[in-house]
Amino acid sequence: MAESWPYRAGGAVRWLWQRRGIWLRGAILAVILLNLAPARARLQPEPPQRVQTAHPILCMHTRLVDEVEDWKIWHTLRMVREMGATAIVELFPWAYIQPREGVYDWHHPDRIIRLARQQGLTVIARLGVVPAWARPDPRLQPTSLNYLAPERYADYAAFVAAFAARYRGEVTHIIPWNEPNLYFEWGFRRVTPEEYVEFLKLVYQAAHAANPEVQILGAALAPTLEPEDGANGMSDLIYLRRIYEAGGGAYFDALAVHTYGFTSPPDDPPAPDRLNFRRAELLFDIMRAFGDADKPIYITESSWNDHPRWTHAVRPSQRIEYTLAALRYAESTWQTVRNLCFWFFRAPTLYRNYMDGYAFVTVGFRPRPIYEEVRRWALGEREVP
Template identity: 35%
Template structure:
């Protein structure tokens, strides 16, 4: 038999994998949906790997800032009432190998009632105290904080009851971020300006607006740098979506509109979410009519085209969802078992570490909530720890990964 040429080999392999995928997906269809995920995801990974699209991601370009330990996790420490529970949460983050936490510094909580007044109107206590303890404890434990600066107090958004509404006056937001940077100069070094502004419900249920987002970013960058020139500014974390309307806008379109509005000079780190959703960590398709873990490749290519090859991307949120028992759909965030969640998370970390040199910190969504009000909902299926601090399998898997790669 005549041997296959180098050119023919990959094509034949792709055909074989495609035929196997058709047969395998037929089998997976008859398996219980969760049990069939591993087979379906493996076939998709093999098929997409054989015909992976190439994008100009400038893998040889050194990005800055660089990090040695990029293992991060989202926290909700502001929800904990007891300081001891905040400290325990941070200790468990450190013990799992996390070096970074992405933590909200909620403007609506810190300056709630009146501009320039940092008092809780109900109890009269200083609203900085809780955040002081978060920063102090994280510092003692050697954890770096990505301070997510968003929400606005009612007085800054008259006529809109939604907390995630941009302020009526950008200077008010500028004063707030400057106050945060001034108070924590030398202890906080990384600031993220807003979250998912390409989704309407994260923008006050108003039409999304990349130009307005860029103006918010410019004000925040300028005011923080005036207080702390060494501070590092992360661009708003954009949500992956294929939507094209006022309620949600494709993050690639939104990012390009931000570049067109002059955003490049006002951030040092790009930021995007990278949820696995309905596919596994090795799904390499980028044009399959859905979003997946590989989508940051398109985000990176867009940054390169806009002259930002030297800037890293930090993944602000990623993970896989375990729906609650008895949930029959829809599976908005995907549908995996706890074991699959653990394995896919570790594989995602390995893939980013070995294939994406332009990725810095990867923040899992999320460590824990203070209480169980989300019990029985899909959102609870992302957490690493239950409210009573009971670890889920993904927590142990991340800890084992950290040990394996020398982070613990």
């Protein structure tokens, strides 16, 4: 009688069971082989490097905070050094470093700063992004990541002090906050320069108490044509004047400045109703008027964009030409400007919008022509006409 299929299947199972030793070993071996993967790239020990440059004014704004792999951070910083830039600006989010009250996790800033110092780069640290514990309960009051109520200023100041103390001798430039003249950046609270002065005073005193060598930079203001009571913020010119009027000049050792060229060339003359590269000079005039003419200035964001679909972008050739002209102009004319930092060097991933037109290097570390040309200028090589 022919055997039924369940009987034959049972026979097969029995056959397998009798040889379980072999196939179990085979299965284990297959699992091991299938899970073999290249080891994570590890950084080789490298001697400390020095930046070779003919123009130490050059600086890049990096985006390393969201970078996971060590080798990408290292490769970015190495390319920045090879470009001839002497400094980087980097954001260190408070929310990442102090996820809970009293608990610090310095792992990520440690490795960025260690690798930057190894490449001989100066780090200008921008500190922002408020952790959840320092904001109101979202069930009672939904807030943005930039919301910091005045009663929490002391917490932020304590964080800045901890940062300044930890990186004493390594990071000497700290920017508390970013573009506080914008409604969005000020946590959707009413923008008031006088309140920023109160905030800055606390931060300045705490940071200097923790590390007397530290330089606190007045937060860069967003170049904007908003009026004094604008819906989206306040004019940078009005804001800076009111900072000085409120006595804020005593609470920053240097000023951070943002200045973008948009579609204008860098020699376009400044005017209060224009957004262009030389708008920064109007800020310098205000500093001069309040007796701060010699205070150092760090341009922590500047750039032209060559995205083909953005109305405020320029052609790639213009971008290179304007960038080099801006560097020459700043170096020769703006005596108190220590660094001109370009937004931005490379992003960990594509933005998929006009922001990609600011990058000097692609996500895959391919240098764009602007990188090559700025590098040639910084190293004192012949320029392409």
